[in-house]
Amino acid sequence: MRPNTKILGFLALISVLVIGMVLMSGCAPKMGSRSTSGSTSRSTASSSSSGDLTAQEAFDKAFSKAKKWSSDAELVSMDNFAGSSETDGKAGRWIVKFNSKKKNKGFVVHVVSGGKILQKSEEDLYTNREPIKGKWMDSPEAVSIALKNGGGKSVRSTWLGLGAYKGKAFWTVKFSHNSGQPSWVKIDAESGKVTRTWEGY
Numbered sequence: 001m002r003p004n005t006k007i008l009g010f011l012a013l014i015s016v017l018v019i020g021m022v023l024m025s026g027c028a029p030k031m032g033s034r035s036t037s038g039s040t041s042r043s044t045a046s047s048s049s050s051g052d053l054t055a056q057e058a059f060d061k062a063f064s065k066a067k068k069w070s071s072d073a074e075l076v077s078m079d080n081f082a083g084s085s086e087t088d089g090k091a092g093r094w095i096v097k098f099n100s101k102k103k104n105k106g107f108v109v110h111v112v113s114g115g116k117i118l119q120k121s122e123e124d125l126y127t128n129r130e131p132i133k134g135k136w137m138d139s140p141e142a143v144s145i146a147l148k149n150g151g152g153k154s155v156r157s158t159w160l161g162l163g164a165y166k167g168k169a170f171w172t173v174k175f176s177h178n179s180g181q182p183s184w185v186k187i188d189a190e191s192g193k194v195t196r197t198w199e200g201y
Contacts, residue, residue: 051092051113052084055139055162058094062109065120069107070100076129079161080139081110083176087147087158089140093118099126130164136189137171146173146185150197153177162189170195 053061055078066073076099080091092113099106106123139160146160150173159174169189176182186196 052086052090053092053094053111053113053115054090055080055094055142055160057115058091058111059096061111061115061117062094062096062098062120065109065117066096066098066107069098069120069122070103070105072102073098073100073107074131074133076106076126076131077161077163080159083157083159083174085157087143087151087155089138089143089158089160091139097123097126097129099129099131130167132162132164132169132189133167134169134190136162136169137187137192139171141192142171142187142189143173145187145192145194146171146175149194150183150185151175153180153183 059075059078062078063073063075066075076097078094078096081093081095084091094111096109096111097106098108103122104125106126107120108123109120110118112118142160143158147155151158153175154177155175156178157176159176161172163170163172171187171189173185173187174182175185181199181201184196184198184200185194187194
């Protein structure tokens, strides 16, 4: 008995339509998944990179805690802990130190990514540090100046600290390199003038 060609053709058409529908339904979730994943990745990367703080951002967080500790709290130093692999002046951890004449004590605040307070504690008075008064440039600007005046080599990590001497605030920036000795740049924190550069440990 010869098969009916019309029936065979109809069945073939149905098979093609079914296969096509299955393939389309299988692709749709994948496309949606890629789109959602891409958005999440961009958002996560953005929040991760923006989570690190500049010195000014870390100071603002620490200062509010210091004022609660003592109303006369004065900033005496801050630095980006163990340094950063980036050269944008931001860091995932800042150590901010204050003195109080009224309490005759010091106070330290560790501020980490996202503006969170990792720890804070009362310490002995920081007798070897002057109060940092007046205006001072933020860390990204300080690192940018330092890079033009001593960071010419490939930079592996960047450490920077804010202090004061004879009433003037200054930034000290240290660039560690893949080889050789680290480079140091000292900058007037108000004017941005480079006052000293050197290499060594």
